[in-house]
Amino acid sequence: MDYRTPLSRAKGLGSAKNGTDHWWMQRITAVTLIPLSFWLIKFLGLSLTAPYQQTVDWLVSPVNSICIVAWIIAAFYHAALGLQVVIEDYIAAEGPKIISIWAVNLAFLFLAIAALLAVFRIVSIG
Template sequence: MDFRPPLAKALGLGSAKTGTSHWWMQRVTAVALVPLSFPLLTLLNLCFNEPYRDTVAWLATPFNTVCIVAWLLAVFYHAALGLQVVIEDYVANEGAKIAAVWAVNLAFLFLALAALLAVLRIILVG
């Protein structure tokens, strides 16, 4: 049963049907970050307490590299989704809202690429 008035039906007003996937991806990345944070904590502990070579050797193992790369991808995507929601909720001007969302997405894409390249450089160069 559709409770929209006839004019709203004719104009196509209503849900854009994209909020559910956005909400769902925020929850999925939040849950994924919980187990992926344990290897990150191990890496941070090694960075502060072990020699550089031991830290690089730990990071160079395939499992640890995949965990850190997965954490990086999940955390930057999760942060971009969260900031997009904040912008959509609190920026009134539609043009500024669109520009801000694009800027946030591009900034987080750039930061994610920089972080991934840093990990790869540490692994390959040592």
């Protein structure tokens, strides 16, 4: 016996509607973050041990700056997706749930923009 509505059967949607997209994006960003984290670890190691100019020279390299920018985008998006799942699981009331998700998404958007602007400023100065 099928408990789905005729509209959901026609669209091919289950009870989660678009949950599979969310699930896949979490997995894709997680897998993407694995190799990109090596660039971040290298960058953090340089920033802690190397002189400032050497760190800037490393970051100015196109491959390194693109990898750091990609890590920033993937990490903040992955974190926003993860916190959205936590909020959906633990906040029952719809109003606070929606407000919390919007607040988390906006906070991560602003943090990602700030991090990207910092990288772009270092790259443009170097």
